[in-house]
Amino acid sequence: MAQSSRIHSLDRLRAFVVILVIVLHTSVTYMVGAPDWWYVLEQERSLFFTALALLIDVPIMPALFFLAGYFGLPSLVKRGPKLFLRDKLVRIGIPWILGVLFIAPLVTYLTYLSRGIPVSFLKFWTSDFWGDMYQQAVYWYLGVLLFLFLIVAVFYGPEERYRTATQRPSVPPWTLLSGFVAVTTAGFLFMNQYFPLDSWVRLGHVLVVQPLRVPLYLAYFALGVYAYQHGWFTSESYQPSLVTWGLMCATSGVLYCSYRLTYPPGALTSIGPQTANAALFNSFCFSSLMAGLALFRRAGPIRRSVWTSLAQNSYGIYYVHPMFVYPLTYLFLSLSLPIPIKAAAVIVLGTLLSWACSALVLQKAPILRTMFARSGT
Numbered sequence: 001m002a003q004s005s006r007i008h009s010l011d012r013l014r015a016f017v018v019i020l021v022i023v024l025h026t027s028v029t030y031m032v033g034a035p036d037w038w039y040v041l042e043q044e045r046s047l048f049f050t051a052l053a054l055l056i057d058v059p060i061m062p063a064l065f066f067l068a069g070y071f072g073l074p075s076l077v078k079r080g081p082k083l084f085l086r087d088k089l090v091r092i093g094i095p096w097i098l099g100v101l102f103i104a105p106l107v108t109y110l111t112y113l114s115r116g117i118p119v120s121f122l123k124f125w126t127s128d129f130w131g132d133m134y135q136q137a138v139y140w141y142l143g144v145l146l147f148l149f150l151i152v153a154v155f156y157g158p159e160e161r162y163r164t165a166t167q168r169p170s171v172p173p174w175t176l177l178s179g180f181v182a183v184t185t186a187g188f189l190f191m192n193q194y195f196p197l198d199s200w201v202r203l204g205h206v207l208v209v210q211p212l213r214v215p216l217y218l219a220y221f222a223l224g225v226y227a228y229q230h231g232w233f234t235s236e237s238y239q240p241s242l243v244t245w246g247l248m249c250a251t252s253g254v255l256y257c258s259y260r261l262t263y264p265p266g267a268l269t270s271i272g273p274q275t276a277n278a279a280l281f282n283s284f285c286f287s288s289l290m291a292g293l294a295l296f297r298r299a300g301p302i303r304r305s306v307w308t309s310l311a312q313n314s315y316g317i318y319y320v321h322p323m324f325v326y327p328l329t330y331l332f333l334s335l336s337l338p339i340p341i342k343a344a345a346v347i348v349l350g351t352l353l354s355w356a357c358s359a360l361v362l363q364k365a366p367i368l369r370t371m372f373a374r375s376g377t
Contacts, residue, residue, distance in 0.1 A: 007233050007234070008307075008308075009293070009296040009297045010067055010070065010071070010233065010293070010296070011307075011311035011314075012296045012307045012310075012311055013067070013293060013295075013296045014063075014064065014067050014311065014314050015307060015310035015313075015314040016292070016296070017060050017064055017067075017292075018064075018314045018317050018318045019310075019351060020056050020060050021060055021138070021318060021321070022317075022321050022347060022350050022351050022354070023056055023347055024052075024053055024056040024057055024060065025138075025325050025326070026325055026329065026343050026346045026347050027049040027052045027053040027056070027343065028049075028053055029041060029346075030042050030044075030045060030046055030049040030339045031046070031047075031049040031050040031052075032045040032047050032049075032050045033050055033264060035198070037111060039108070039110040039111050039114065039326045039329075040110055040114045040330045040333065041114070042329075042339060042342070044339050045339075046339055046340075047261070049339070049343065050261070051257050051261065054256070054257050054260050054261070055253055055256075055257055055284075058281055058284050058285045058288065059284070059285045059288035059292075061141065061213070062213075062216050062217075062219075062285055062289065063220070063288070063289050063292065064141065065145070065216075065217050065220040065221040065224065066220040066221065066223055066224040066227075066289060067224060068145055068148070068149075068221060069152075069220070069221040069222060069223065069224025069225040069226075069227075069228070070224035070225070070227055070228045072149055072152060072224070072225070073156065073224075073229065074228060075087070076152060076153060076156055081154075081156075084149075084153055085149070085150065085153050088146060088149045088150075089146075090370060090371055091371050091372075092142050092145060092146045092149070095139075095142060095319060095371050096139055096142035096146060099136070099137070099139035099142065099319065100136050100139050103137065103139070103322060103323060104129075104135060104137040104139060105121075105124070105125045106121075107137045107322045107326055108124075108129060108133055108135055108137065109121050109124050109125070110327070110330055111133070112128075113330065114330050114333065130205070134202060134205060135200070135208060136208045137322050138318065138321075138322055139319075140208040143206065143207050143208070144207060144209060144217055147207070148217070148218070148221050152225065156225075167228070167229065167230070167234070168231060169230065169231030169234055169236045169238075170237060171237065171238045172230070172232070177286070180219065180223060180286065181282050181283055181286050183215075184215060184216055184220075184282045184285070184286070185278045185281075185282040185283075186278075187214075187215025187219065188212050188213070188215060188216065188278040188281060188282055189275055189278040190215075191211045191212045191214065191215065192212055194211070195212055197212065197265040197268055197277070198210065198212075199211065199212075216282075216285070220289075233293065239297060240290045240293050240294040240297075241294060242291065242295055242297075242298050245287055245290040245291040245293075245294050246291045246294070246295070248283075248287040248290075249284065249288050249290075249291035252280060252283040252287050253284050253287075255280050256280040256281060256283075256284045259276065259277060259280055260277070263277070310355070312359075312374050313355055313358040313359050313362075313363065315358075315374070316354075316357070316358025316359070316362040316363065316372045317354040317355055320357045320362070321350055323354075323357075324349070324350045324353040324354050324357075325346060325354075328345075328346045328349055328350055329342075332345065358372065
């Protein structure tokens with residue numbers, strides 16, 4: 001499969017999604033109905049941040065899985081399965097382990113610190129964290145992604161036809177796109193019969209996932225692989241319409257947000273409300289991805305230097321932002337400022353500090369740059 005020239009609009013979309021991750025993780029601190037375990041919770045809350053968090057939370061991780069699948073297959077083709085997996089172990093496996101062992105405990109300790117629970121960090125790290133408080137913060141994504149790359153290497157790597165074939169540009173029929181939404185909706189609804197909405201499950205101390213969204217992780221990653229195989233977004237292939245998908249995104253987003261504000265998780269206990277929620281969630285999720293792809297394709301080279309830097313540092317920004325965003329929300333607890341100002345300050349400072357740390361440290365330090373400097377695919 002001949003590798004096509006890199007589609008930079010996809011890089012810009014990934015950078016934008018990572019910034020939305022920062023916006024989401026800031027908004028949870030100030031939203032009504034935030035999970036009790038969240039690291040830092042402001043006493044004053046706002047429904048605006050509830051709506052913002054509800055909307056951003058839907059498409060961001062499926063979008064990242066889709067882009068990982070799209071960029072991952074040509075990397076496998078270029079390197080072969082052994083070098084591909086070695087590269088992913090260095091660039092994803094090692095950061096995942098380091099994040100879980102050292103950064104996630106620091107982040108999770110803010111749950112105690114912000115609530116005045118008198119437990120030292122050392123005691124927390126060596127006892128409580130490995131019990132009921134265990135989580136992987138944002139690094140759960142790296143563990144799941146590594147697992148998916150392993151699957152791709154096993155199934156695609158030995159096949160000579162995947163290494164010699166070229167992309168087959170094609171335009172997907174609407175039956176395929178609507179069928180994809182139907183399948184993800186069914187998977188989401190099926191998992192909801194066994195797991196509550198927004199719940200997390202730990203598979204030992206290895207993987208941490210939201211069960212309802214596992215079908216989405218798999219489906220969007222596979223769709224990214226399929227999209228690359230069929231040359232989507234190249235000049236001679238499928239280009240999503242900004243008008244069509246933008247209208248679908250806006251409509252489904254308003255409907256989903258209105259529904260969730262009307263029916264909080266505790267009210268989604270019967271099959272009827274669960275079905276409606278699953279359909280609205282997945283319609284908005286997919287239309288958001290396609291609208292984002294269309295938007296950044298249309299945006300062209302505006303502020304190219306800024307977007308290039310953000311794209312090159314998107315992985316690093318994602319990786320280090322918990323070390324800046326969550327402590328900033330904790331420091332701002334004592335400030336008598338309106339929460340919109342606090343949130344805006346956290347988002348701006350958290351983004352800039354994470355960006356600077358990635359560009360000046362992760363991309364420059366001899367050992368770290370082997371993990372965080374972007375490779376050619």
